Amino acid sequence: AQSVTQLGSHVSVSEGALVLLRCNYSSSVPPYLFWYVQYPNQGLQLLLKYTSAATLVKGINGFEAEFKKSETSFHLTKPSAHMSDAAEYFCAGPLYYGAGSYQLTFGKGTKLSVIP
Amino acid sequence: KAGVTQTPRYLIKTRGQQVTLSCSPISGHRSVSWYQQTPGQGLQFLFEYFSETQRNKGNFPGRFSGRQFSNSRSEMNVSTLELGDSALYLCASERPGDNEQFFGPGTRLTVL
Numbered sequence: 001a002q003s004v005t006q007l008g009s010h011v012s013v014s015e016g017a018l019v020l021l022r023c024n025y026s027s028s029v030p031p032y033l034f035w036y037v038q039y040p041n042q043g044l045q046l047l048l049k050y051t052s053a054a055t056l057v058k059g060i061n062g063f064e065a066e067f068k069k070s071e072t073s074f075h076l077t078k079p080s081a082h083m084s085d086a087a088e089y090f091c092a093g094p095l096y097y098g099a100g101s102y103q104l105t106f107g108k109g110t111k112l113s114v115i116p
Numbered sequence: 117k118a119g120v121t122q123t124p125r126y127l128i129k130t131r132g133q134q135v136t137l138s139c140s141p142i143s144g145h146r147s148v149s150w151y152q153q154t155p156g157q158g159l160q161f162l163f164e165y166f167s168e169t170q171r172n173k174g175n176f177p178g179r180f181s182g183r184q185f186s187n188s189r190s191e192m193n194v195s196t197l198e199l200g201d202s203a204l205y206l207c208a209s210e211r212p213g214d215n216e217q218f219f220g221p222g223t224r225l226t227v228l
Contacts, residue, residue, distance in 0.1 A: 042221055043206055043219040043220050043221045044208075046216065101171040102215075103161040103172060103174065104151075104159075106159040107158075108158050109159075
């Protein structure tokens with residue numbers, strides 16, 4: 001069954017530094033992978049979505065992720081961290097049941113802190 | 117376009133009580149999924165509804181149930197509440213075939 005693993009429950013970066021959040025997927029190549037962001041006391045907001053159309057995916061707020069089949073990875077990056085990026089980030093993949101039905105399976109989440 | 121709405125946003129109950137949470141999907145979205153989020157277990161799938169039918173259910177006890185109405189609005193119910201049911205309950209809606217779930221702000225349930 002499809003699962004995703006996030007390395008690092010907590011990442012701290014300085015404002016202006018590169019952000020790198022790691023996600024690896026298991027099982028066969030998934031048709032879709034997602035990164036979501038969650039701000040305190042809020043729901044999940046979709047940052048970006050991978051489809052087989054492109055391995056480099058650009059999302060909102062300057063984030064992007066690259067799908068690497070050889071490494072079974074889908075790491076999230078942003079060239080320059082901003083204070084407003086402080087949040088929790090979740091990698092997710094679909095677990096299909098058939099007939100269009102699926103659930104999202106999530107990594108444990110990575111809390112990003114941005115140091116001024 | 118209005119997003120997914122969930123009511124109430126916050127709820128405090130005591131053990132043994134029951135609770136009903138409501139989710140209104142984005143207009144045109146007919147699939148609604150529910151997830152439970154806790155610090156210990158993370159995000160876990162509860163169930164998914166489409167066209168008033170439960171298509172799939174996660175590994176939760178029978179105390180957790182739900183339903184979907186003809187206008188795609190969904191409710192979930194938890195009976196005989198336990199302390200461990202304290203969590204953020206998130207609902208997500210999706211337009212058929214989009215493979216993209218949009219989440220509501222969640223209902224924070226505290227069981228005392």
